[in-house]
Amino acid sequence: MLRIGSVVLGVVDVRRAVAFWGEALGYVPRDGVVEDDWVVLQPADGASGVQVALGRSVTPPQEHPRVHLDLYAADAADQAAEVERLLGLGALRTDWDLYPEDPDFVVLEDPDGNRFCVIDASRS
Numbered sequence: 001m002l003r004i005g006s007v008v009l010g011v012v013d014v015r016r017a018v019a020f021w022g023e024a025l026g027y028v029p030r031d032g033v034v035e036d037d038w039v040v041l042q043p044a045d046g047a048s049g050v051q052v053a054l055g056r057s058v059t060p061p062q063e064h065p066r067v068h069l070d071l072y073a074a075d076a077a078d079q080a081a082e083v084e085r086l087l088g089l090g091a092l093r094t095d096w097d098l099y100p101e102d103p104d105f106v107v108l109e110d111p112d113g114n115r116f117c118v119i120d121a122s123r124s
Contacts, residue, residue: 004050006040007069010057011112014039016090017054020111023089025071027052061113064098068116070105075122079106083118 011017018039022028027041030051037056043049052069073079083106087093094115096107104123109115 006051006053007067008053008055009069009110009112009114010059010061011054011110011114012057013112014054014056016111020090021052021054024086024091024110025052061109061115065115068114070117070119072119072121076120079118079120083108086118 009017009021014036015034018029018034018041021041025041026044028044030040030042033039039054041052041054071082073082086108090111091108092111094107094109096115099107104120105117107115107117
């Protein structure tokens with residue numbers, strides 16, 4: 001039986017991406033190793049979970065990515081606080097033309113332009 005081990009994101013600057021995603025998710029480099037072209041991040045507390053791998057890429061991010069990260073917040077207040085925290089870490093708000101009438105998610109971009117969502121999980 002297969003299982004997801006890592007989600008891989010293409011980035012321009014691996015070290016900048018490590019700083020952003022490490023702080024955003026509370027993840028650290030696996031085995032403490034950070035290369036200029038590749039790193040695997042894992043939960044800092046040693047808990048099992050999906051790893052996030054960051055690989056240097058020269059292709060631009062997609063405007064409407066086929067695959068992206070959904071980050072879950074407990075409720076609307078937690079969602080708002082997390083969005084502000086992520087913006088403080090370097091995320092950017094993005095104009096998203098596909099929002100439904102009453103969205104339970106906010107679309108942001110990491111410093112490399114990779115889009116991801118912060119979800120109000122209390123609404124699902």
